[in-house]
Amino acid sequence: MKVLVPVKRVVDYNVKIRVKPDGSGVDVANVKFSMNPFDEIAVEEAIRLKEAGKATEVVLVTIGPAKADETLRSGMAIGADRGIHVKTDELVEPLAVAKILAKIVAEEAPGLVILGKQAIDDDSNQTGQMLAALLGWGQGTFASKVEITEGSVDVTREVDGGLQTVTLKLPAVVTTDLRLNEPRYASLPNIIKAKKKEVAAKTPADYGVDITPRLEVLKTAEPPARKAGIKVGSVPELLEKLKTAGVL
Ligand code: AMP
Numbered sequence: 001m002k003v004l005v006p007v008k009r010v011v012d013y014n015v016k017i018r019v020k021p022d023g024s025g026v027d028v029a030n031v032k033f034s035m036n037p038f039d040e041i042a043v044e045e046a047i048r049l050k051e052a053g054k055a056t057e058v059v060l061v062t063i064g065p066a067k068a069d070e071t072l073r074s075g076m077a078i079g080a081d082r083g084i085h086v087k088t089d090e091l092v093e094p095l096a097v098a099k100i101l102a103k104i105v106a107e108e109a110p111g112l113v114i115l116g117k118q119a120i121d122d123d124s125n126q127t128g129q130m131l132a133a134l135l136g137w138g139q140g141t142f143a144s145k146v147e148i149t150e151g152s153v154d155v156t157r158e159v160d161g162g163l164q165t166v167t168l169k170l171p172a173v174v175t176t177d178l179r180l181n182e183p184r185y186a187s188l189p190n191i192i193k194a195k196k197k198e199v200a201a202k203t204p205a206d207y208g209v210d211i212t213p214r215l216e217v218l219k220t221a222e223p224p225a226r227k228a229g230i231k232v233g234s235v236p237e238l239l240e241k242l243k244t245a246g247v248l
Contacts, residue, residue: 001112002055002110003059003110003113004059004105004113005042005043005080006039006042006062006101007043007060007116008062009070010036010119011031011032012031012034013120019220019221019222023220023221026220033067036119037116037120037178038115038117039075040075041177042176044182044184045143045146045180045181046114047079048181055111058081059080059081059110060076061101062083062085063088063092065087069199072085073194076194076197077190078185081197082197084104087202088203090211090213091213092204092211093215094122096210096211097127099134101131102134103207105131111170113171113173113174114174115131116176128174132173135173138168138172139173140168140172140175141157142157143176143177148170152170153170
C-alpha cells in the first residue's frame with residue numbers, strides 16, 4: 001500500500017509573527033520556514049507504517065514556491081521515498097489544495113492519505129476534510145493512534161473530553177494530532193541521500209485546477225496587548241478582589 005503525505009512549507013513555529021504595518025498580512029521577510037509540524041507527524045507515521053511492513057512506499061506532495069523543495073527534502077531525509085512538487089508562488093486556499101490532491105490521488109492510487117490536522121499559518125483545518133469529501137472516502141481526523149488492519153484502518157481521534165475510535169474502509173484520509181507520535185531527527189547521511197531522491201515538478205495547471213482565491217482577507221491584526229497584572233498582599237485581599245471583579 002502506498003501512502004501519500006501532503007506537506008506544507010510554513011513559517012517556523014518558533015518565529016514570533018509580525019503583522020505588516022498596513023494590516024495586509026504577516027511579514028515573512030527574512031523569516032525561517034520549515035515543514036508544518038503536524039505534517040512532520042504525518043510523515044513520521046507513514047514511515048512507521050512502512051517500517052512495520054504495512055506500507056510499501058511513502059510519497060510526499062507539496063504545493064508551494066520553489067523553496068518548498070526544502071520541505072520535501074526534509075521529509076525524504078527521515079525516510080519518505082519520493083516527492084511531487086506542484087510549483088506556484090500564489091497563495092493556495094484549502095479547497096484548491098484539496099482539488100489538486102484529489103487529482104494526484106487519482107494518478108498515484110494510494111491506500112492512505114495522511115495530512116496534518118491543520119497548517120499553522122492559516123489554521124484552516126479544512127484540507128483533509130475537503131479531500132475526503134471530493135474523493136468520497138472515509139476520514140479519521142485528529143488522529144492520536146492509527147492501526148492498519150485487513151482492508152481497513154482504526155483511527156483513535158482526539159475529541160472534546162476524550163477519545164473516539166473509528167474504523168475506516170481503505171482507501172481513507174487521516175489527519176494527525178499532536179500526540180500521534182514524536183517525529184525523528186534526520187541524520188546527516190540521510191540528509192545528503194535525500195538530495196538525490198526523485199521529485200516530480202508539476203504546476204496547478206497540469207492538474208487543470210483553478211487556484212484563483214475565493215476568499216478576501218480584509219484585515220490581519222495582532223492580538224490586543226495584555227494589561228499588566230497587580231500584586232496583592234494577602235489571600236483575603238485576593239479573595240476580596242476576585243469577589244469585586246465578579247469572579248467568585
Ligand atoms: P489546512 O486545511 O490549511 O489547515 O491544512 C491541513 C493540512 O493540509 C496540512 O497539514 C497539510 O498536510 C495539507 N496542506 C495544506 N496546504 C498544503 C500545501 N500547500 N501543500 C501541501 N499540503 C498542504
